[in-house]
Amino acid sequence: xxxxxxxxxxxxxxxxxxxxxxxxxxxxxxxxxxxxxxxxxxxxxxxxxxxxxxxxxxxxxxxxxxxxxxxxxxxxxxxxxxxxxxxxxxxxxxxxxxxxxxxxxxxxxxxxxxxxxxxxxxxxxxxxxxxxxxxxxxxxxxxxxxxxxxxxxxx
Amino acid sequence: xxxxxxxxxxxxxxxxxxxxxxxxxxxxxxxxxxxxxxxxxxxxxxxxxxxxxxxxxxxxxxxxxxxxxxxxxxxxxxxxxxxxxxxxxxxxxxxxxxxxxxxxxxxxxxxxxxxxxxxxxxxxxxxxxxxxxxxxxxxxxxxxxxxxxxxxxxx
DNA sequence: ACTGAAACCGGTACACC
DNA sequence: GGTGTACCGGTTTCAGT
Numbered sequence: 321x322x323x324x325x326x327x328x329x330x331x332x333x334x335x336x337x338x339x340x341x342x343x344x345x346x347x348x349x350x351x352x353x354x355x356x357x358x359x360x361x362x363x364x365x366x367x368x369x370x371x372x373x374x375x376x377x378x379x380x381x382x383x384x385x386x387x388x389x390x391x392x393x394x395x396x397x398x399x400x401x402x403x404x405x406x407x408x409x410x411x412x413x414x415x416x417x418x419x420x421x422x423x424x425x426x427x428x429x430x431x432x433x434x435x436x437x438x439x440x441x442x443x444x445x446x447x448x449x450x451x452x453x454x455x456x457x458x459x460x461x462x463x464x465x466x467x468x469x470x471x472x473x474x475x
Numbered sequence: 476x477x478x479x480x481x482x483x484x485x486x487x488x489x490x491x492x493x494x495x496x497x498x499x500x501x502x503x504x505x506x507x508x509x510x511x512x513x514x515x516x517x518x519x520x521x522x523x524x525x526x527x528x529x530x531x532x533x534x535x536x537x538x539x540x541x542x543x544x545x546x547x548x549x550x551x552x553x554x555x556x557x558x559x560x561x562x563x564x565x566x567x568x569x570x571x572x573x574x575x576x577x578x579x580x581x582x583x584x585x586x587x588x589x590x591x592x593x594x595x596x597x598x599x600x601x602x603x604x605x606x607x608x609x610x611x612x613x614x615x616x617x618x619x620x621x622x623x624x625x626x627x628x629x630x
Numbered sequence: 631a632c633t634g635a636a637a638c639c640g641g642t643a644c645a646c647c
Numbered sequence: 648g649g650t651g652t653a654c655c656g657g658t659t660t661c662a663g664t
Binding site for chain 2: 325330333336337338339340341368369370371372373374375376377378379380382383384386390407410411414415416417418419420421422423424425426428429433434435458459460461462463464465466467468469470471472473474475
């Protein structure tokens with residue numbers, strides 16, 4: 321496994337994190353290089369998975385009415401086997417857009433998006449609370465997404 | 476303003492949400508069309524901001540040691556002016572990668588990433604708790620990111 | 631590791647249905 | 648709204664340093 325990233329790599333990552341469509345040519349100009357080294361660096365960053373992939377950011381509000389809810393889930397006992405089981409089932413549920421194992425008052429934080437309130441109650445009841453070993457499920461309904469850049473601040 | 480999306484538009488959005496680098500040619504083949512209509516649809520989806528943009532997904536773990544924390548913030552009084560003030564300040568803080576206005580026990584959910592625990596305590600104290608009208612700030616430290624597809628499930 | 635040039639391929643434009 | 652063709656610019660490759 322090769323070593324770490326130099327300053328140029330980091331600048332490339334930052335640019336691509338902002339706009340994945342920025343061309344090799346443009347990046348090369350910004351960095352005062354020619355296209356070849358930039359191209360090879362990007363390919364290396366992709367191959368070594370510093371870049372996991374490229375995605376389109378959709379304006380979900382315009383596409384379809386929906387609500388998103390953060391669900392705070394506690395297990396009754398944090399035995400490894402229960403955790404693993406829970407995590408496996410989470411992966412299959414498309415309504416769950418993100419899931420974090422956290423420390424604190426509860427064990428998991430889920431970001432769920434569904435059509436409407438009815439759909440959420442149904443989902444929470446039949447897909448989450450019904451899993452084995454679930455303790456409490458609390459919900460925080462998103463009223464407004466104020467910021468969602470997801471830019472890595474340490475670059 | 477034109478009307479809504481048809482089935483082809485939705486399929487295009489889904490493909491691009493999974494991999495923004497999918498070419499016009501490839502998409503056209505998958506949908507049984509030629510390049511032109513696919514190309515024009517994508518341009519339309521971009522111009523009308525169904526697609527907000529394209530970004531690279533970085534493997535932040537590999538780039539630099541960091542911790543991410545969800546912070547639950549309550550205001551002392553939910554007066555509109557205080558909310559607006561809070562939201563303005565949030566935008567400037569690069570450590571805050573996402574911010575949601577929520578309903579429930581608290582008012583805002585922040586996703587924060589910083590170098591380490593020290594940096595977080597410092598950040599929470601000097602940048603969040605010090606803002607006017609802040610009630611409580613609770614924290615949930617992310618131990619593991621289990622899922623973060625962010626795919627819109629209603630497509 | 632980077633430069634410069636050449637080859638190649640996909641995005642883009644256009645005429646037509 | 649769709650097809651098929653042709654152009655053109657950027658990506659990709661490669662020889663040289």
